[in-house]
Amino acid sequence: MTTVGTFRTLALSPPGRRVGSLLRHPRAARVLSWVGFVAAWQLVVPFLPTDLVPTPSEVAVFMWNELRMETVAPHTVYESFSLSFQRLGVGLFLAFAIGVPLGLLMGLRRWADWFLHDFVVVGLAMPSLVWALVAGMWFGFGDLAPVVTVTLAAVTFVVINVAEGVRNVPKELLDMSGAYGVSRYATIRHVIFPSLMPFFFAALRYGLANAWKGLVLAEVWASTEGAGWVIKFWYDAHRSQGIVGYALFFIIVAIFIERIVFGRLSRWVFRWRPSDDRRTPEPEATDRDEAVPAAVPAATPGRQ
Amino acid sequence: MATIKVTDLRKEFVTDTSTVVAIENVSFEVGGHEFVSVVGPSGCGKSTLLNILSGIESATRGTVDITEGDRQAKLGYVFQSARLLPWRSVIDNLLFVQSTRGPQVRARCERYLDMVQLAHTARQYPGQLSGGMQQRVGIARAFSIEPDLLLMDEPFSHLDAITARSLRRELHAMWQETRKTVLFVTHDVSEAVELSTRIIMLARGGRLVADLPVELPFPRDPASDAVALARADLLRRFESLDLLAT
Amino acid sequence: MQTNLRPRRPAAPPSPGGDERAARRRAERRARWLWRIAGYVFFVGLWQFTSSFLVADFIVPPPAVILTEMWDIIASGQVWVHFGATLRTIAIGFAIAFVLGSATGLLMGRSRWWEAFLSDWVMATLTTPGLIFALVTAMIFGLGPTGPIVAVVVTSFSYVTVNVVEGVKAVPRDLTDMARSFGRGPAQILRHVYLPFLAPYFFTATRYGFSIAWKIATLAEVIVGTAGIGFMMRQQFQQFSMRGFLAWVLLFFAFALFLERVVLQRRMRHVLRWRPEVAR
Numbered sequence: 001m002t003t004v005g006t007f008r009t010l011a012l013s014p015p016g017r018r019v020g021s022l023l024r025h026p027r028a029a030r031v032l033s034w035v036g037f038v039a040a041w042q043l044v045v046p047f048l049p050t051d052l053v054p055t056p057s058e059v060a061v062f063m064w065n066e067l068r069m070e071t072v073a074p075h076t077v078y079e080s081f082s083l084s085f086q087r088l089g090v091g092l093f094l095a096f097a098i099g100v101p102l103g104l105l106m107g108l109r110r111w112a113d114w115f116l117h118d119f120v121v122v123g124l125a126m127p128s129l130v131w132a133l134v135a136g137m138w139f140g141f142g143d144l145a146p147v148v149t150v151t152l153a154a155v156t157f158v159v160i161n162v163a164e165g166v167r168n169v170p171k172e173l174l175d176m177s178g179a180y181g182v183s184r185y186a187t188i189r190h191v192i193f194p195s196l197m198p199f200f201f202a203a204l205r206y207g208l209a210n211a212w213k214g215l216v217l218a219e220v221w222a223s224t225e226g227a228g229w230v231i232k233f234w235y236d237a238h239r240s241q242g243i244v245g246y247a248l249f250f251i252i253v254a255i256f257i258e259r260i261v262f263g264r265l266s267r268w269v270f271r272w273r274p275s276d277d278r279r280t281p282e283p284e285a286t287d288r289d290e291a292v293p294a295a296v297p298a299a300t301p302g303r304q
Numbered sequence: 305m306a307t308i309k310v311t312d313l314r315k316e317f318v319t320d321t322s323t324v325v326a327i328e329n330v331s332f333e334v335g336g337h338e339f340v341s342v343v344g345p346s347g348c349g350k351s352t353l354l355n356i357l358s359g360i361e362s363a364t365r366g367t368v369d370i371t372e373g374d375r376q377a378k379l380g381y382v383f384q385s386a387r388l389l390p391w392r393s394v395i396d397n398l399l400f401v402q403s404t405r406g407p408q409v410r411a412r413c414e415r416y417l418d419m420v421q422l423a424h425t426a427r428q429y430p431g432q433l434s435g436g437m438q439q440r441v442g443i444a445r446a447f448s449i450e451p452d453l454l455l456m457d458e459p460f461s462h463l464d465a466i467t468a469r470s471l472r473r474e475l476h477a478m479w480q481e482t483r484k485t486v487l488f489v490t491h492d493v494s495e496a497v498e499l500s501t502r503i504i505m506l507a508r509g510g511r512l513v514a515d516l517p518v519e520l521p522f523p524r525d526p527a528s529d530a531v532a533l534a535r536a537d538l539l540r541r542f543e544s545l546d547l548l549a550t
Numbered sequence: 551m552q553t554n555l556r557p558r559r560p561a562a563p564p565s566p567g568g569d570e571r572a573a574r575r576r577a578e579r580r581a582r583w584l585w586r587i588a589g590y591v592f593f594v595g596l597w598q599f600t601s602s603f604l605v606a607d608f609i610v611p612p613p614a615v616i617l618t619e620m621w622d623i624i625a626s627g628q629v630w631v632h633f634g635a636t637l638r639t640i641a642i643g644f645a646i647a648f649v650l651g652s653a654t655g656l657l658m659g660r661s662r663w664w665e666a667f668l669s670d671w672v673m674a675t676l677t678t679p680g681l682i683f684a685l686v687t688a689m690i691f692g693l694g695p696t697g698p699i700v701a702v703v704v705t706s707f708s709y710v711t712v713n714v715v716e717g718v719k720a721v722p723r724d725l726t727d728m729a730r731s732f733g734r735g736p737a738q739i740l741r742h743v744y745l746p747f748l749a750p751y752f753f754t755a756t757r758y759g760f761s762i763a764w765k766i767a768t769l770a771e772v773i774v775g776t777a778g779i780g781f782m783m784r785q786q787f788q789q790f791s792m793r794g795f796l797a798w799v800l801l802f803f804a805f806a807l808f809l810e811r812v813v814l815q816r817r818m819r820h821v822l823r824w825r826p827e828v829a830r
């Protein structure tokens with residue numbers, strides 16, 4: 001019935017109305033906004049009083065050259081990003097190595113929670129800029145300052161999430177395992193560990209987002225290579241298309257990690273969930289205290 | 305064929321704002337091949353009693369002894385809610401509570417899944433099953449360890465009448481065949497009369513108010529006079545409980 | 551043989567009455583505070599120990615030195631100059647972002663078309679690292695306060711927008727329909743239905759936006775500031791003065807926490823007093 005109706009109106013309506021109704025569709029709005037934005041940007045820039053704003057075509061050319069490894073910077077985009085990723089990996093590993101035991105302790109023992117809580121909250125709220133500068137002053141130029149920055153910026157997120165996860169292990173399932181006399185090892189492996197998974201994910205997500213911001217800053221001020229340092233290089237060289245181009249690389253990498261890596265991984269880990277909420281393992285762990293949400297970027301990692 | 309000896313049991317829950325007495329001065333003994341129903345109004349401490357028997361809760365006062373010949377009694381517990389591990393498949397949920405591994409253990413689990421008519425869901429996750437199906441997995445899980453003592457907390461209350469009736473028959477047959485001890489919580493009076501050899505009645509505040517043998521031969525025809533009379537008697541007692549409570 | 555199902559606590563004391571419960575709560579509160587103080591003592595002690603025995607003073611200055619440095623900064627009046635400068639940046643930038651963001655958020659919340667039109671750009675500004683905005687505005691506007699202000703506007707704008715959109719979508723349809731069916735005009739509906747529902751979202755927006763604004767403002771000042779907390783941090787960093795740096799960081803922290811905790815949350819509690827869980 002409805003299809004027939006729609007078909008008729010479409011067929012009978014004059015071409016003008018058809019275009020109008022197409023334009024009213026949200027998808028048209030999206031296309032329109034992209035086209036409009038890029039066009040406006042391209043057209044407006046020449047009239048600006050400054051020549052420091054790059055046009056989209058300049059940015060596109062820059063990015064294309066970077067991808068073909070034609071660059072005036074001392075390192076290619078691939079070298080820079082892979083170095084940054086190595087630092088990120090090592091730092092995150094350390095953050096988990098330190099944060100998981102502390103989080104377990106805080107979740108299991110009340111005194112540990114009381115003992116550490118305020119410091120964890122301060123750590124959560126600390127701008128990663130501060131970590132970057134402190135690490136820079138302590139360790140000078142090199143690999144150590146960025147790695148330490150990553151660890152410091154991520155570790156409190158790990159601690160708070162693991163602690164919350166431990167407190168949230170479903171008691172009725174633990175009771176069930178106890179009533180059936182299931183061994184301690186099997187209980188940890190099949191009850192406690194899986195129920196901690198969403199909190200590990202949250203820790204990884206927020207920790208990664210914060211660590212990445214800190215890493216870039218540490219590379220700006222306390223390193224001579226890496227993606228952050230290259231941005232500083234373009235800044236000093238007054239090449240604004242370099243800054244914008246690198247920003248776009250950042251966004252692409254962030255989207256890749258968020259959608260592909262986290263998306264795939266969490267779909268696999270949470271494959272037992274009824275299909276619609278498999279992709280969003282959001283435990284909202286960090287909302288336990290008043291203090292924490294302010295420190296956690298709303299729903300959106302990836303921002304200094 | 306386990307023996308349960310409960311003496312002078314008392315359980316209170318202390319919270320920040322109040323103290324609730326869930327079990328008050330309960331003593332009873334269950335020996336051997338008995339099917340004991342525990343009935344009573346909602347909130348009278350039935351689940352708490354089973355939790356204490358299974359060791360999940362500890363009593364405030366009194367003792368509980370569960371003996372089984374010369375070895376540890378194996379308990380199977382059907383909880384009031386299914387309590388399945390959502391991240392493990394149905395068959396893995398059954399395997400999780402087994403004390404041994406091996407192909408014959410697996411075959412046993414599959415057999416009990418089949419008994420609750422869920423063999424086809426073995427590879428699915430609990431989240432993909434309906435509430436009643438999950439409850440049946442919980443029943444299969446309790447049966448699958450072939451326990452000496454079976455604790456069941458309103459196992460059939462989420463199920464439709466037909467499924468419940470067939471599972472009741474299944475339970476009864478298994479009880480007769482394996483001569484296990486069953487402690488069966490319900491607030492369905494007909495169900496209690498149909499299945500039990502003995503009925504323990506709790507009142508609000510966890511007091512034991514009646515301990516009645518049901519001496520009717522099996523199989524019990526719900527339409528027969530004897531069963532109807534027993535049911536009427538129990539119902540009368542049940543209603544007078546409410547009068548006492550108010 | 552018997553199973554070990556004997557109660558773990560064979561004979562409990564008689565049930566605690568009200569007095570005992572209160573006593574237990576007091577004891578717990580005392581324990582909590584003791585542990586908390588122990589935590590502070592431990593960390594300050596660790597700090598002191600590190601600076602006196604493990605590393606040189608200029609790498610980890612002892613706590614007392616930092617405290618005197620902080621006191622000097624306060625006494626000399628520097629703190630007001632620089633906090634004032636940063637606060638001005640934040641206030642101006644955030645006010646603009648709030649107005650723009652609220653308007654955009656209302657637009658996007660009410661119209662699917664506008665949501666589709668704008669959401670990609672809002673998301674893009676949310677995911678771009680703040681450093682990028684700080685650097686680009688620095689290049690365009692050069693030294694001085696304009697660059698930081700623009701950076702604050704751009705970054706906190708998207709936070710406000712996202713939260714307002716969320717709020718508008720959470721306004722229950724049946725209440726607006728009810729108001730309309732009683733013949734209330736758009737202004738009245740905005741005032742009596744939308745605003746009370748949006749209030750918590752405005753506050754979330756303010757809190758997130760504000761903490762972001764702090765960070766981006768200091769970051770921008772580190773790069774191009776001529777005054778402000780970030781500017782002072784950079785100075786101390788370049789002079790390699792851990793002492794001055796930590797003193798400024800701690801002052802920054804105290805101030806940010808005070809503003810957010812005391813000032814913002816007070817307001818929030820007042821505006822949200824109709825909600826049962828807040829009134830408690």
Ligand SMILES: Nc1ncnc2c1ncn2[C@@H]1O[C@H](COP(=O)(O)OP(=O)(O)OP(=O)(O)O)[C@@H](O)[C@H]1O
Binds near residue numbers: 317324348
């Ligand atoms: N963990 C607990 N903390 C505090 N009170 C509890 C706890 N568990 C049970 N109670 C209280 O003990 C009493 C008995 O609870 P129980 O769950 O045993 O009732 P029940 O007989 O199983 O009821 P139903 O038929 O509704 O399942 C109730 O008043 C309940 O509020």
Ligand SMILES: [Mg+2]
Binds near residue numbers: 350351352384
């Ligand atoms: Mg119950």
